[in-house]
Amino acid sequence: MLPDSIGEEEEQERQEISIRQMDIDDVAAVYHLGEHLFTSEELPILYRTWDAYEVADYFTSDPDYCLVAEIGGRVVGFILATTFEKEGTAWKKYGYVSWIGVDEAFQGSNLARRLYARLEDKLEDHGVRMIIADTEGDNEKAIGFFKKMGFSARSQHVWLAKTLQRPGRPAPPKRGARGRLAARLKKAGSKGDAD
Ligand SMILES: CC(C)(COP(=O)(O)OP(=O)(O)OC[C@H]1O[C@@H](n2cnc3c(N)ncnc32)[C@H](O)[C@@H]1OP(=O)(O)O)[C@@H](O)C(=O)NCCC(=O)NCCS
Numbered sequence: 765m766l767p768d769s770i771g772e773e774e775e776q777e778r779q780e781i782s783i784r785q786m787d788i789d790d791v792a793a794v795y796h797l798g799e800h801l802f803t804s805e806e807l808p809i810l811y812r813t814w815d816a817y818e819v820a821d822y823f824t825s826d827p828d829y830c831l832v833a834e835i836g837g838r839v840v841g842f843i844l845a846t847t848f849e850k851e852g853t854a855w856k857k858y859g860y861v862s863w864i865g866v867d868e869a870f871q872g873s874n875l876a877r878r879l880y881a882r883l884e885d886k887l888e889d890h891g892v893r894m895i896i897a898d899t900e901g902d903n904e905k906a907i908g909f910f911k912k913m914g915f916s917a918r919s920q921h922v923w924l925a926k927t928l929q930r931p932g933r934p935a936p937p938k939r940g941a942r943g944r945l946a947a948r949l950k951k952a953g954s955k956g957d958a959d
Contacts, residue, residue, distance in 0.1 A: 783878050786823060786830040786842065793839040794832065795819045801865040809900055809923050814863070822846065822862065828890075829859075831882055833866070833875045841866040843879040847892055855893040859883075864906070871905075880913050 786794065795816045802810040822844040823830050833841030844863040849856060861883070866875045887895060898921055899906040907917070 780835065781875065781878075782834045783831060783882050784834065785827065786832045788823070790832050790839055790842075791816070791819050791823055794842045794844075797839060797842065797867060798863065798865055801868075807900055807903060809925075810903075818863070819844065828886060829883060831879050833870075833879055835870070840870045841875045841879055843876075843883050845883055845887070847887065847890065857891050857893060859887040859892040859895040861895060861897040864909075876909055877913070884913075 795814075798814050798819070801807075802814045804811040826844075826846045829843075829845040829847070831843050832839045842863070842865055843861065845859055845861045847857060847859050850858065861880070864876055864879065866879075884895065895915075897910050897915060899910070900923070901920070
C-alpha cells in the first residue's frame with residue numbers, strides 16, 4: 765500500500781495547479797508556450813506580433829496583470845493584460861486582455877477561466893469598469909472562450925497587411941515607351957562606338 769500511496773501523493777502534487785503572478789523566471793517559459801500556441805498557419809497575426817519583447821514589456825510595465833498557471837513546477841498557461849484610462853468616456857478606466865494561452869494538453873480544464881477570473885478580480889479592485897479583448901476573426905477557441913467569460917462582440921475588426929519591398933532590393937524601374945526608346949538609342953550608340 766505504501767508505494768501506492770506515495771504514487772497517489774506524487775500524482776496529486778504533480779496535478780496541483782496554482783494560479784499566481786508571473787515572475788521574472790517565467791518570462792522565457794511564457795514566451796515559448798506562446799510560440800507553440802500562436803502558430804503561423806492557424807493564427808498568423810498573433811504569430812507575427814508575439815515575441816519575447818512583448819512578454820517582457822507586459823511583465824515590466826504591468827506585473828500585477830501578468831499571471832501564470834503552474835502545474836508541477838511547469839508553466840502551462842498565462843494571461844497578460846494592461847489598463848488604460850480615457851477621460852471623457854463613460855467607463856474612464858479600461859482593462860485590456862492582450863494575450864491568453866493554455867498548453868494544449870491542459871485546454872478544456874478551466875485553466876483559462878481561472879486565469880481570467882483572477883485577472884478580472886484584480887482589475888475590478890483597481891477601478892476598471894470595462895474589459896476589452898480582441899483576437900483574429902476566425903479564432904473560434906478564443907471567441908468561444910471570451911463569450912463564456914461574458915464578453916460580447918462589439919464590432920468587426922479587420923487586420924490589413926501589406927508586404928513591403930525588401931530593403932536593398934529595389935524593384936527594377938518600369939520602362940515606359942520613352943524609357944525603352946532611350947535604352948535602345950543608348951545601346952545603338954554604344955555599338956556604334958565599339959564599331
Ligand atoms: C482560448 C484558450 C485560452 C481557452 O483555454 P482553456 O483552458 O481551454 O479554456 P477553459 O477550459 O478555461 O474554458 C472556459 C470556458 O470557455 C469555453 N471554451 C474554451 N474553449 C472553447 C472552444 N474551443 N470553443 C468554445 N468554447 C470554448 C469552455 O466551454 C468553457 O466554458 P464552460 O466551462 O462553460 O464549458 C485556449 O484555447 C488557447 O490557449 N488557445 C490558443 C491561444 C489563443 O488563441 N489565445 C487567444 C488569443 S490571445
